[in-house]
Amino acid sequence: MGIVIRQSIKGTLVNYVGAFIGCVTTLFVVTKFLPPEDVGLRSVIYEAALLVATLAQLGTTSSIMRYFPYFKDKAKGHNGFFFYIIMLPLVGCAVFIPLYLLLRQPIVAFFSESSPLFTGYFYWLIPLIVFLAYWGVFETYSNANMRIAVPKFIREVVVRLLLIAVYVVYGLHLVGRDGFVASYIAVYGAAMLLTLLYVSRIAPVTLRHDPSFIGRPLRKDMANYTLVWVVGALGSTILGKLDLFMVSSDLGFGAAGVYTIAFYIGTVIEIPARSITPMSAAIVAEAMRRGDLAEAKRLHRKVSLTEFVISSFLFVLMWVNIDNIFSIMPNGEVYRAGKWVVFFIGLSKVVIALLQFGSTLIGFSRYYHWTLYFVFILTGLGIVSNWLFIPLWGISGAAIATLVTCCVSLAFQQWIVMRKIRSNPFSAGTLKMAVVIGLLFGLDALLPVLDNCWLDCAYRTAVVGLAGCALIYFGKVSEDVNGLLDAMVEKVRGKK
Numbered sequence: 001m002g003i004v005i006r007q008s009i010k011g012t013l014v015n016y017v018g019a020f021i022g023c024v025t026t027l028f029v030v031t032k033f034l035p036p037e038d039v040g041l042r043s044v045i046y047e048a049a050l051l052v053a054t055l056a057q058l059g060t061t062s063s064i065m066r067y068f069p070y071f072k073d074k075a076k077g078h079n080g081f082f083f084y085i086i087m088l089p090l091v092g093c094a095v096f097i098p099l100y101l102l103l104r105q106p107i108v109a110f111f112s113e114s115s116p117l118f119t120g121y122f123y124w125l126i127p128l129i130v131f132l133a134y135w136g137v138f139e140t141y142s143n144a145n146m147r148i149a150v151p152k153f154i155r156e157v158v159v160r161l162l163l164i165a166v167y168v169v170y171g172l173h174l175v176g177r178d179g180f181v182a183s184y185i186a187v188y189g190a191a192m193l194l195t196l197l198y199v200s201r202i203a204p205v206t207l208r209h210d211p212s213f214i215g216r217p218l219r220k221d222m223a224n225y226t227l228v229w230v231v232g233a234l235g236s237t238i239l240g241k242l243d244l245f246m247v248s249s250d251l252g253f254g255a256a257g258v259y260t261i262a263f264y265i266g267t268v269i270e271i272p273a274r275s276i277t278p279m280s281a282a283i284v285a286e287a288m289r290r291g292d293l294a295e296a297k298r299l300h301r302k303v304s305l306t307e308f309v310i311s312s313f314l315f316v317l318m319w320v321n322i323d324n325i326f327s328i329m330p331n332g333e334v335y336r337a338g339k340w341v342v343f344f345i346g347l348s349k350v351v352i353a354l355l356q357f358g359s360t361l362i363g364f365s366r367y368y369h370w371t372l373y374f375v376f377i378l379t380g381l382g383i384v385s386n387w388l389f390i391p392l393w394g395i396s397g398a399a400i401a402t403l404v405t406c407c408v409s410l411a412f413q414q415w416i417v418m419r420k421i422r423s424n425p426f427s428a429g430t431l432k433m434a435v436v437i438g439l440l441f442g443l444d445a446l447l448p449v450l451d452n453c454w455l456d457c458a459y460r461t462a463v464v465g466l467a468g469c470a471l472i473y474f475g476k477v478s479e480d481v482n483g484l485l486d487a488m489v490e491k492v493r494g495k496k
Helices: 002-033 036-056 060-071 074-102 104-112 116-121 125-144 149-171 177-202 216-251 253-290 293-320 322-328 332-355 358-363 368-421 428-446 453-474 479-495
Strands: none
Touching: 002 149, 002 253, 002 332, 036 074, 036 116, 036 125, 036 177, 036 216, 036 253, 060 074, 060 125, 060 216, 074 104, 074 125, 104 116, 104 216, 125 149, 125 177, 149 177, 216 253, 216 368, 253 293, 253 332, 253 368, 293 322, 293 332, 293 358, 293 368, 293 428, 293 453, 293 479, 322 332, 322 453, 332 368, 358 368, 428 453, 453 479
């Protein structure tokens, strides 16, 4: 686990810089320069394109992490691996983009009543689908080569800075809505090209390949794996976008805009996992290839605990300051309607932090086909829960539906992990962290509320944050988190 922590530090730092820019963008720039309906339009365009792009990848981003160890040989150009990860999305785009066009009428009808703006931009999604499909592939290829910092810098910093420029230009009425959407899409095209340029500097990107390198057993396994992940992605990607799409369809782009801002606030706590998980996944893939199941299980427990500790701690800090956040941001009273969206989405991210890494073990094991047994059932659960809860509780109902679906899916996934792989993420540290969370919420309840929201936010964060760090450190909740804190203290002392 130490190597994962060390190699993740750069990526984590980039993530936090990106998170800072993202927070400024979302809480101050977007809410000031974009009306809620344009926030909703932007989000639906991106999520709809991402859904098709994920399907068009044909499971390539998962296949890269699973099969790269079999091809890895830089002297031989990784045996033509780059050729295969280019061709699969190309085939996927040739299948799913025409399918998207054929389904134009029902898709447009889905949004037409409450969100008619989408109709005018239906065809604009096609280049965005291609950009997102290949951007994800290039970024994952870089991760497989143990290089995560620069692709993350492009995703977390460069893209967000470019988007700020797009929002400000549109907010100042220097371009119309068409110019805004075109510029928004162009940013992702630039991100794809920059990531490809970086990948070409660190790894072979040749299209030369030797078909004979892939023997019949490996070819059969790759084909089966790809088929399973394509079918699985069909359900899981739809499930992941259901809340936003159904809010847009039922309540309109204005409500979708409020939901998007609240959803973003709730997802801030998953930032650490964006660095830890890719690095850990690469190491688990290598361990599973060697048949070292003991190492994979050890990493499963340590990664899950580390992500749970950090994510739940950030969840506490976010929730104790939630009223301050809405008071500080422009047009905060408009977006305050999403307060409980933040809570339920944030809670779902804590559950994901604890249990999600089990899917990595399943994906790299011979049991990967199990994902098919429940993904469509969960998609049905997501549709039904959103259909029931949105009319009852509006955008908060969509967040509750997401939490319910998340808990059911991960509980079933964990059952598979424990039954088939004999691994689980739970430890004494998990229980200790649950106690720490309860104590921190109790401490917050005792703190007086200051009239100035900025001062209240600062002192509340300081008190709860320092108390949380002390409880985690001296309670020895996680040896890896303690090691990281020790390393940070040593660096501070070294500078003095």
